[in-house]
Amino acid sequence: MAPGFVEKIADALHLHHHDHHHEPPKESKSSPVFDSNKVTVVFVLGGPGAGKGTQCARLVQDFNFCHLSAGDLLRAEQDREGSTYGDLIKTCIREGTIVPMEVTIKLLEVAMLDARKDKTGLGWQDGKARFLIDGFPRKMDQALKFEEDLVQVCVSSLTIFFTTTEEVMLKRLLVRSETSGRADDNVESIKKRFNTYKEQTMPVIEHYQKQGKVSEIDSSPSVEEVHAQASEVVNKIFAGQSAPQLTA
Ligand SMILES: Nc1ncnc2c1ncn2[C@@H]1O[C@H](COP(=O)(O)OP(=O)(O)OP(=O)(O)O)[C@@H](O)[C@H]1O
Numbered sequence: 001m002a003p004g005f006v007e008k009i010a011d012a013l014h015l016h017h018h019d020h021h022h023e024p025p026k027e028s029k030s031s032p033v034f035d036s037n038k039v040t041v042v043f044v045l046g047g048p049g050a051g052k053g054t055q056c057a058r059l060v061q062d063f064n065f066c067h068l069s070a071g072d073l074l075r076a077e078q079d080r081e082g083s084t085y086g087d088l089i090k091t092c093i094r095e096g097t098i099v100p101m102e103v104t105i106k107l108l109e110v111a112m113l114d115a116r117k118d119k120t121g122l123g124w125q126d127g128k129a130r131f132l133i134d135g136f137p138r139k140m141d142q143a144l145k146f147e148e149d150l151v152q153v154c155v156s157s158l159t160i161f162f163t164t165t166e167e168v169m170l171k172r173l174l175v176r177s178e179t180s181g182r183a184d185d186n187v188e189s190i191k192k193r194f195n196t197y198k199e200q201t202m203p204v205i206e207h208y209q210k211q212g213k214v215s216e217i218d219s220s221p222s223v224e225e226v227h228a229q230a231s232e233v234v235n236k237i238f239a240g241q242s243a244p245q246l247t248a
Pocket residue numbers: 046047048049050051052053054055071135172173175176219220221222223224226
């Protein structure tokens with residue numbers, strides 16, 4: 001990557017006002033921003049409309065996670081007045097393609113640093129930060145870059161993978177389209193999103209599966225049934241993780 005590229009992205013995203021100058025410059029540092037002993041990262045993946053966001057909302061209530069949806073962060077940036085990347089994000093979302101990883105990772109980094117500041121709030125338990133990262137990583141380059149720059153994905157980290165059929169996902173998304181106002185909740189965009197999911201995201205899931213870090217859950221049943229399964233999986237992650245670690 002060209003030197004200074006990440007800083008240029010940060011400038012364009014107007015992220016320097018967050019006063020993160022205590023953090024080492026991204027391109028010269030050799031270790032990730034977060035210590036994997038002091039944060040728990042659970043990724044949530046699955047096809048468009050599989051129910052990721054719905055289940056994340058439940059898991060936040062159960063486990064006091066800080067929930068970060070990459071799609072929501074991108075939509076907020078797209079709508080931010082004066083955003084350099086607004087048009088690019090808009091096109092990617094409508095076309096169901098993946099926004100260049102530097103943009104998404106920078107947005108995630110800032111959101112994670114902001115969440116980490118509030119040690120008494122949501123996302124803190126037993127002195128550890130708990131992040132539920134929804135709809136990310138969507139592509140292998142993002143998965144590797146996240147590990148390199150933000151958190152070394154450690155033994156206890158896990159991906160919850162919600163699966164159901166395209167037929168179910170399509171039906172759910174078309175129902176959602178009646179109220180969501182999302183530019184990509186239409187048949188044409190949904191088909192493109194299914195293709196991107198199969199071509200780009202499935203290899204990420206297979207990568208984590210090879211490392212034994214994926215819990216697959218059938219998300220075809222009711223929200224409550226799926227939630228019961230997901231809770232069980234997360235309970236296992238936190239079993240044995242109660243030792244207080246007060247700094248991050
Ligand atoms: N188990 C379920 N049974 C029936 N409907 C569901 C279930 N889970 C979610 N839904 C509904 O399906 C739609 C899509 O769910 P949700 O937004 O959680 O999916 P998602 O995986 O986050 O989608 P995307 O990747 O497009 O953001 C929503 O309208 C939601 O209410």
